[in-house]
Structure formats: structure tokens, C-alpha cells
Amino acid sequence: MRQLCMPQGLSPDELPKLEALICSARPVRRGEALYRSGDAFDNLYAVRSGSLKTTMAHRDGREQVTGLRLAGEALGLDGISDDKHACSATALEDSTVCIVPYVALKRLCREVGSMQERLHKLMGEQIVREAAQMMVLGSLSADERVAAFLLDVSERNAQRGYSSAEFNLRMTREDMGSYLGTTLETVSRTLSRFQKRGLIDTQGKFIRIVDLEGLRAV
Amino acid sequence: MRQLCMPQGLSPDELPKLEALICSARPVRRGEALYRSGDAFDNLYAVRSGSLKTTMAHRDGREQVTGLRLAGEALGLDGISDDKHACSATALEDSTVCIVPYVALKRLCREVGSMQERLHKLMGEQIVREAAQMMVLGSLSADERVAAFLLDVSERNAQRGYSSAEFNLRMTREDMGSYLGTTLETVSRTLSRFQKRGLIDTQGKFIRIVDLEGLRAV
DNA sequence: CGGCAAGTTGATGTTTGTCAAGTGGGGTGG
DNA sequence: CCACCCCACTTGACAAACATCAACTTGCCG
Numbered sequence: 001m002r003q004l005c006m007p008q009g010l011s012p013d014e015l016p017k018l019e020a021l022i023c024s025a026r027p028v029r030r031g032e033a034l035y036r037s038g039d040a041f042d043n044l045y046a047v048r049s050g051s052l053k054t055t056m057a058h059r060d061g062r063e064q065v066t067g068l069r070l071a072g073e074a075l076g077l078d079g080i081s082d083d084k085h086a087c088s089a090t091a092l093e094d095s096t097v098c099i100v101p102y103v104a105l106k107r108l109c110r111e112v113g114s115m116q117e118r119l120h121k122l123m124g125e126q127i128v129r130e131a132a133q134m135m136v137l138g139s140l141s142a143d144e145r146v147a148a149f150l151l152d153v154s155e156r157n158a159q160r161g162y163s164s165a166e167f168n169l170r171m172t173r174e175d176m177g178s179y180l181g182t183t184l185e186t187v188s189r190t191l192s193r194f195q196k197r198g199l200i201d202t203q204g205k206f207i208r209i210v211d212l213e214g215l216r217a218v
Numbered sequence: 219m220r221q222l223c224m225p226q227g228l229s230p231d232e233l234p235k236l237e238a239l240i241c242s243a244r245p246v247r248r249g250e251a252l253y254r255s256g257d258a259f260d261n262l263y264a265v266r267s268g269s270l271k272t273t274m275a276h277r278d279g280r281e282q283v284t285g286l287r288l289a290g291e292a293l294g295l296d297g298i299s300d301d302k303h304a305c306s307a308t309a310l311e312d313s314t315v316c317i318v319p320y321v322a323l324k325r326l327c328r329e330v331g332s333m334q335e336r337l338h339k340l341m342g343e344q345i346v347r348e349a350a351q352m353m354v355l356g357s358l359s360a361d362e363r364v365a366a367f368l369l370d371v372s373e374r375n376a377q378r379g380y381s382s383a384e385f386n387l388r389m390t391r392e393d394m395g396s397y398l399g400t401t402l403e404t405v406s407r408t409l410s411r412f413q414k415r416g417l418i419d420t421q422g423k424f425i426r427i428v429d430l431e432g433l434r435a436v
Numbered sequence: 437c438g439g440c441a442a443g444t445t446g447a448t449g450t451t452t453g454t455c456a457a458g459t460g461g462g463g464t465g466g
Numbered sequence: 467c468c469a470c471c472c473c474a475c476t477t478g479a480c481a482a483a484c485a486t487c488a489a490c491t492t493g494c495c496g
Contacts, residue, residue, distance in 0.1 A: 080342030124298030137355035138399030181356030
């Protein structure tokens with residue numbers, strides 16, 4: 001039940017309607033693109049297992065990671081505005097996603113108020129999350145950015161019933177740097193320093209938060 | 219007609235329905251807050267005249283400008299996810315906004331497909347715009363950020379039928395710096411340098427773009 | 437188990453932030 | 467309507483944070 005796509009906040013009688021909508025699941029292998037910038041937009045997705053990153057490219061070719069999606073989170077909203085995707089979505093590990101056809105979802109939202117509510121909140125959440133990330137990029141120091149990122153992932157893990165204290169971050173240091181508007185070296189150094197200060201415990205992609213309050217205070 | 223709130227892309231027979239929805243307009247004076255972070259979310263807004271900035275505050279008090287809204291643009295979507303606003307909206311000059319009650323709009327969206335489509339696109343556009351701004355903040359140099367900002371405002375002016383070549387930017391240098399993740403001094407220096415290079419012509423808040431291609435090439 | 441991508445760490449350079457001083461313009465009150 | 471005052475803006479000198487370049491190590495994937 002926890003694993004269900006686009007979950008949370010639907011009353012029991014509406015679940016079947018949503019389930020009928022989800023035609024299929026799709027596996028996406030590590031490094032593979034679920035969709036690319038410019039692709040036609042037909043579906044929203046929910047991460048069923050694994051994790052993906054979203055990236056956006058500047059015209060000169062520079063790419064930036066604009067988001068990280070963990071299991072249970074929604075994906076693909078960047079396609080709604082223009083009928084084609086503005087971002088690319090790439091699997092960070094072998095993953096599976098549920099496919100939610102957008103036209104059908106729209107129809108359902110017109111029939112069922114709580115579905116409409118749910119979709120609106122989903123979009124609203126992404127708007128707020130991105131605004132918060134703009135804050136991170138615009139106002140925080142490198143240390144603060146890394147700390148904020150770890151706390152964000154930790155909290156999202158907790159929300160989905162996983163451990164908030166330790167997790168595998170499948171992004172590379174370069175991905176993290178890109179997402180945080182800094183370089184892979186700075187991320188690496190910062191994590192090392194956090195470890196020396198006893199805030200975290202890192203072993204490559206595995207991260208354990210040792211001193212939560214300390215991290216918050218960075 | 220151009221001035222109508224939440225315009226563009228509605229068929230003639232739907233306009234009256236939307237107009238019935240817009241209960242009222244509201245003046246907001248320069249420096250006054252239309253809403254503040256934490257305020258209950260009841261309405262969306264459309265800027266009828268003037269301009270506003272949206273800001274978000276970190277817990278330690280640091281504030282960052284997260285958006286600029288010009289006449290014709292929508293405002294308030296940051297409240298949908300949590301039933302209270304995540305950002306504050308402050309008028310940059312004496313302005314007026316149209317008030318669109320959200321509950322009523324939701325109902326209308328369930329009745330009229332094109333209204334639903336319009337609202338979705340509005341939210342989708344903001345998602346994409348914010349992602350693009352994350353790119354700006356994360357990947358571009360100070361010069362590139364300022365250039366990108368000027369081009370963005372120019373383009374938005376053009377879209378709404380105003381001059382893309384010259385405009386009054388009612389933000390202060392500090393607001394611009396905050397929005398661009400830099401300082402007011404850097405913004406000021408950059409604008410001066412652009413002027414010396416013959417890219418723009420600035421006189422305080424008035425800006426004229428002299429060499430569009432040059433700006434794009436920064 | 438071998439090879440290569442990812443990660444770590446150090447030395448150095450550049451961009452941008454910070455502090456400071458001075459100028460200018462617009463709004464308010466006389 | 468004018469003048470004053472304050473806030474915004476400009477510009478310079480200096481400092482710090484972070485990027486860049488480089489060499490080396492680790493560990494993961496095939």
C-alpha cells in the first residue's frame with residue numbers, strides 16, 4: 001500500500017479509479033533517460049523504486065541538475081506547460097516508475113474533487129520546493145548548501161517511512177555539486193570536513209547522519 | 219481586453235464565467251505586502267497594473283527574492299501546497315491585482331476543461347521558470363546572470379505587448395542582487411560595465427537594451 | 437580480477453563578497 | 467514649487483570563499 005503510485009490523501013473509494021488509470025509500470029536502468037528535454041509530454045510518473053535526477057541544459061550545453069526524485073515521489077510536471085518536457089529525467093540506479101497518462105488524469109481530476117486537489121498540491125509542492133532551492137542556491141554558503149541538502153534528503157526519507165539517519169545517495173559528487181551550484185571538489189571537501197567534525201559518517205555514497213542538530217546549525 | 223486578468227487562451231464563451239469569478243480588484247501600494255509568508259491561502263491573483271516581487275525567508279532571517287511579477291502575470295501559486303503562503307508578495311510600485319478565489323476557481327476548472335488546462339499550464343510554467351532560475355543561480359557567472367535577467371524581463375515585456383527594448387525595472391539593485399544570488403554592488407558594477415561595452419543604456423531604474431545580440435552572447 | 441570512473445586531497449588563482457566613501461535622485465514637507 | 471534629506475546607487479580597495487588544475491587513491495562494474 002505504501003508503495004502505491006501517487007499515494008497519500010485519497011479516500012478508499014477513489015483508489016480504484018486511480019489504479020485503473022495507471023496503465024503500466026516501466027523499468028529504467030541506471031543511466032538511462034526516462035524522458036529527455038524536448039520529448040513530447042504524455043505522462044506523469046511516480047517513482048516506484050530507485051531514484052532519478054532531473055536536469056536542464058543551457059543553450060551552450062552546460063547541464064545542471066534541477067532535482068532528485070526518490071521512491072514515492074512524482075516526476076514529469078515540467079512537461080505540462082509546453083506539451084513537451086523542459087527537463088530530462090535520468091535514473092541514478094536501476095529504477096521503476098508508474099506511468100500516469102496525463103489526459104486521463106486530467107479527466108479524472110474533473111470528475112473527482114479530491115484527485116484535482118491532489119494534483120494541485122503536487123504541483124504546488126514542486127513550486128515551493130523549487131523556490132526553496134532557489135534560496136539555497138542564492139543565499140547559502142557551500143557548507144550550508146551541503147547541510148541543507150543532506151537534511152532535505154533525510155526528511156524526505158523519513159516522510160516515506162525510511163530511515164532519516166542513514167541512506168544511500170546514488171548521485172555522484174558531481175551531480176550533487178551541480179544541484180548545489182558548486183563543484184564536485186567542494187562537495188567532497190565539505191563532506192570530509194563534516195565527517196571530521198562528527199556531523200556525519202560517509203563511505204562513498206552511503207551517508208549516516210550522526211549529529212542532526214549539529215547539521216542544522218551549520 | 220489585453221488587460222484582462224488571467225488572460226490568453228480562453229474561448230469567448232468562457233470569458234464571462236471567469237469574469238464572474240473575479241470578485242474584485244485590490245490596490246497594493248509600493249512597499250505594501252499583498253500577502254506574507256504564513257498567511258492563509260484563499261486567492262490567486264493576477265497583476266493588473268504595476269509589479270511585485272515574491273520573497274522567501276530562511277529561518278535565520280535571511281530573505282531572498284524568488285520572483286518578479288509584471289502586469290498580466292499570475293501570483294499566489296505558492297500557497298496551494300499547504301493552504302498557506304510559502305512566499306511573501308510585495309509591491310515594487312503602486313499596483314493593482316485581480317483577486318481570484320481559489321475554491322471557486324477549482325470548481326470552475328472541474329466544469330470547464332479549458333479553464334483546467336489554463337490553470338495547469340500556469341502552474342507548469344512557474345515550475346519551468348523556477349527550474350530555469352535554478353540553472354541561472356547554479357551555473358552562470360555574475361555577468362551571465364545579469365544578462366539573463368535583462369533578457370528575461372525584455373522577453374516578458376514583449377509577450378505582453380510592451381517594449382522589449384526599454385523598460386522601467388522597479389526593483390532596487392539589492393532586489394536584483396538577491397534574485398540573482400549576488401550582491402547589489404556586483405549588479406551595479408555589471409550594469410556599468412555593460413553600459414561601457416555598449417550593450418545597454420541605464421539611468422537608474424530605466425533600462426534600454428542597445429545590443430540584444432551582444433547581451434545574448436555575454 | 438582488471439580497468440576506469442568516481443572520489444579525495446593539496447596548491448594556486450580568480451571571481452565575487454565585504455567594507456567604505458562619496459554621489460545622485462526622488463519624494464515629502466515646508 | 468522648491469529645497470532638503472534620505473535612500474539608492476556607484477565606485478574603489480581589499481579579503482575571502484570557492485573554482486581550477488593536478489596527482490593520487492578507492493571502489494565499483496563488467
